[in-house]
Amino acid sequence: MDGFKKRLSESVQLRLSVTLSLAILIVAILAGIFAFVSAFDEAHEMQDATLRQVAVLFDRQHMTLQYPEGQISDSDDDDDESRLVIQYLADSSKASGNNDDVTPLPFPTTLADGLSTVTVGGEAFRVLVKTTARGERIAVAQETGARDKDARESAWRSLLPFLILFPVLLLVVGDLVRKLFRPIATLSSEIDQRTEQELHPVDESHLPTEIRPFVVAINRLLERVANTLDTQRRFVADAAHELRSPLTALSLQAERLAAADMSPQAHERLAPLRRGIERGRNLIDQLLTLAKVQSDSSTPISPVSVHDVYRQVLEDLLPLADIKHLDIGVEGTQDIQVLIDETDLMTLIKNLVDNAIRYTPEGGRIDLSVVMDQGAARLQIKDSGPGIALEERARVFDPFYRSLGTDEAGSGLGLSIVQAIAQRTGARIDLGFTDEVEHRGLSVSVWLRVASKPSL
Ligand SMILES: Nc1ncnc2c1ncn2[C@@H]1O[C@H](COP(=O)(O)OP(=O)(O)O)[C@@H](O)[C@H]1O
Numbered sequence: 001m002d003g004f005k006k007r008l009s010e011s012v013q014l015r016l017s018v019t020l021s022l023a024i025l026i027v028a029i030l031a032g033i034f035a036f037v038s039a040f041d042e043a044h045e046m047q048d049a050t051l052r053q054v055a056v057l058f059d060r061q062h063m064t065l066q067y068p069e070g071q072i073s074d075s076d077d078d079d080d081e082s083r084l085v086i087q088y089l090a091d092s093s094k095a096s097g098n099n100d101d102v103t104p105l106p107f108p109t110t111l112a113d114g115l116s117t118v119t120v121g122g123e124a125f126r127v128l129v130k131t132t133a134r135g136e137r138i139a140v141a142q143e144t145g146a147r148d149k150d151a152r153e154s155a156w157r158s159l160l161p162f163l164i165l166f167p168v169l170l171l172v173v174g175d176l177v178r179k180l181f182r183p184i185a186t187l188s189s190e191i192d193q194r195t196e197q198e199l200h201p202v203d204e205s206h207l208p209t210e211i212r213p214f215v216v217a218i219n220r221l222l223e224r225v226a227n228t229l230d231t232q233r234r235f236v237a238d239a240a241h242e243l244r245s246p247l248t249a250l251s252l253q254a255e256r257l258a259a260a261d262m263s264p265q266a267h268e269r270l271a272p273l274r275r276g277i278e279r280g281r282n283l284i285d286q287l288l289t290l291a292k293v294q295s296d297s298s299t300p301i302s303p304v305s306v307h308d309v310y311r312q313v314l315e316d317l318l319p320l321a322d323i324k325h326l327d328i329g330v331e332g333t334q335d336i337q338v339l340i341d342e343t344d345l346m347t348l349i350k351n352l353v354d355n356a357i358r359y360t361p362e363g364g365r366i367d368l369s370v371v372m373d374q375g376a377a378r379l380q381i382k383d384s385g386p387g388i389a390l391e392e393r394a395r396v397f398d399p400f401y402r403s404l405g406t407d408e409a410g411s412g413l414g415l416s417i418v419q420a421i422a423q424r425t426g427a428r429i430d431l432g433f434t435d436e437v438e439h440r441g442l443s444v445s446v447w448l449r450v451a452s453k454p455s456l
């Protein structure tokens, strides 16, 4: 019960439904009581009218009465119970006192003209006494029990419309309230489905005026957040850009120093310095790339040949692979044209192949392939390295995240760049094992939209 109260105080929808339902219930009960009572009274009035009509008819037709001797009436019979009794009032004194069996009934002969309720032999009767034109006093009577039963039946029938109307109204109210609140549910699911990059304003035109100010405020907040993010990205890009020139100069200086005459000791110390400078340059390049793929979201999209991109990436990275004696190549001959910005695809594939080369041990194998899968192009880069453990897969996409225990130089930005490109182009990325049984080797799948179906 406490839980319900809490929900009631928290939910406007529930409060509205419950309040309206209670209001309908109260109105239905009051209207039902009123209808029942008035139908009951009306039935009694009609029964009285019947008594009067019978009396008038009797008088007008100048009828006379004869009581069949020893007539037995079966008091258990329903029809008999609601019967009308008509008799001369003067004959009441002849009655045996047992009204169940024999007419006439023992009404007091002193009864005044008009309607009254009389109890004879333990049973109540509604009696109409009338003096006819011939001067006889007649009594038309009916058992009150039977009258009440009939009246109750017709009163219950008058409740039928309420019994139908009540559930119908409840359903209508429930449905109406749910429909009124649907825009809010739609709104929240729309916002829930957005990625962090989708900070465009929420369309408020189709929303009820009550929610609109709230959505307008959210839109203003989204705009401020987008601006802040933009400023931050620009700062990172500007900083990386500014750092690039001095580092390039530094690297040139180190190169010249290497060519100069100096002691073997100095030479030895120069090597790690140059590697450090190279790592710094690489980090800054990756930072610039990340800032770039995260910022401009409207790059033109054109059909790109996957095999062309594979070839260019392999040309760039083959020297690295050769050093480690890796068997690297493209599997299959069928090329597919995909819809994506060519530079984006180059950057994406280059980062994935670079990882494969770095993390695959000497003499390993790397396969690039592209196939049609469920109406999309599935690009796959498989290596024979250690792979990425299931529990680590969500984290490797975080900027600057690097697995512990890797000796490889790196920035930790490669997979963040890959994910940023996937997010803005709508590509899907999936990590798996090359060897699912042994849990070894990383297999990265990238699903891209196809430009044209490959000719078979
Ligand atoms: N092909 C791969 N095989 C094994 N581990 C990988 C592979 N690719 C990426 N990883 C893991 O994911 C981490 C993040 O990769 P990435 O973002 O490219 O950064 P970086 O390569 O600079 O370390 C790497 O440090 C590595 O541990």
Ligand SMILES: [Mg+2]
Pocket: 351, 354, 355, 410, 411, 412, 413, 414, 415
């Ligand atoms: Mg990397």
